[in-house]
Amino acid sequence: MSDTNTAVPRLDVREVTVRFAGLTALDAVGFTVEPGSVHAVIGPNGAGKSTCFNVLSGVYRATSGSVRFGDAELTALAPHRIAALGVARTFQNIALSPMLSVRDNLMLGRHRLTRAGFLSAGLRLPSARREAAAHGERVTEIAAFVGLSEHLATPVGLLSYGVQKRVELARALCMEPLLLLLDEPVAGMNGGERRDMAELIVAVRESLGISILLVEHDMGMVMRLADAVTVLDFGRRIADGPPGEVQNDPEVIRAYLGAAAESTTASGTEEVTS
Numbered sequence: 068m069s070d071t072n073t074a075v076p077r078l079d080v081r082e083v084t085v086r087f088a089g090l091t092a093l094d095a096v097g098f099t100v101e102p103g104s105v106h107a108v109i110g111p112n113g114a115g116k117s118t119c120f121n122v123l124s125g126v127y128r129a130t131s132g133s134v135r136f137g138d139a140e141l142t143a144l145a146p147h148r149i150a151a152l153g154v155a156r157t158f159q160n161i162a163l164s165p166m167l168s169v170r171d172n173l174m175l176g177r178h179r180l181t182r183a184g185f186l187s188a189g190l191r192l193p194s195a196r197r198e199a200a201a202h203g204e205r206v207t208e209i210a211a212f213v214g215l216s217e218h219l220a221t222p223v224g225l226l227s228y229g230v231q232k233r234v235e236l237a238r239a240l241c242m243e244p245l246l247l248l249l250d251e252p253v254a255g256m257n258g259g260e261r262r263d264m265a266e267l268i269v270a271v272r273e274s275l276g277i278s279i280l281l282v283e284h285d286m287g288m289v290m291r292l293a294d295a296v297t298v299l300d301f302g303r304r305i306a307d308g309p310p311g312e313v314q315n316d317p318e319v320i321r322a323y324l325g326a327a328a329e330s331t332t333a334s335g336t337e338e339v340t341s
């Protein structure tokens with residue numbers, strides 16, 4: 068593993084509670100993402116994983132509790148302010164502009180780093196042109212790193228699902244994040260695409276030394292990739308620690324077996340989480 072980027076702060080989630088009307092989606096949940104680590108949040112359907120991500124990225128307001136990223140308290144900030152602190156995310160469902168090329172989608176990811184004002188960019192002043200060229204070069208570099216060079220001119224909508232997921236990751240990297248939030252990065256992918264994505268996540272951590280927090284259903288992937296795992300069930304944290312430890316925790320086994328049994332009863336087919 069490469070050295071951790073020294074600018075990467077610790078993420079401290081403390082006693083975070085989120086209530087929707089009568090439902091408690093997160094109940095005093097806490098965990099810490101160490102700088103430069105890969106940390107996974109797992110749990111059965113409805114456990115509160117997406118709610119947790121939405122609080123961290125500012126989409127949802129916590130009812131109570133605190134999320135600190137270094138010295139910054141994130142719970143009171145709007146999504147763009149959180150992004151400006153270096154927290155970038157991908158979405159469970161691809162959120163790209165399908166008509167735009169890969170390059171243009173990645174350039175949109177550079178937006179928050181763009182200094183040139185509307186006027187100087189509109190007038191194509193030399194300073195704005197230089198800045199655009201520098202962003203273009205960085206986009207080319209990131210695309211190469213993620214394995215997208217050959218697709219840069221292609222409209223995103225024409226690419227396979229697996230490649231589109233890589234574009235999403237590349238766009239998040241274009242924000243030069245210190246903490247990357249990946250919401251189910253391999254959902255819907257086939258075996259080969261899953262392996263490629265897992266390798267890419269390792270490469271991101273090793274080359275950039277940033278922290279990665281991921282929500283994922285693929286247990287095999289979580290166990291291989293994560294340094295630490297937090298397990299949620301019905302909005303509560305039921306386990307937290309290294310993957311090997313968490314995997315053998317009786318409460319975790321009970322939560323997953325219970326969820327599998329329920330889905331068998333509900334649908335008549337067993338849902339297997341590989």
Ligand SMILES: Nc1ncnc2c1ncn2[C@@H]1O[C@H](COP(=O)(O)OP(=O)(O)OP(=O)(O)O)[C@@H](O)[C@H]1O
Binds near residue numbers: 087113114115116
């Ligand atoms: N905006 C919302 N309004 C009302 N209830 C919500 C909202 N978002 C989530 N919930 C509820 O909060 C609970 C936790 O949902 P959440 O989506 O966070 O779980 P999850 O672990 O991500 O599930 P999955 O694995 O199915 O994506 C669920 O009962 C869900 O219905």
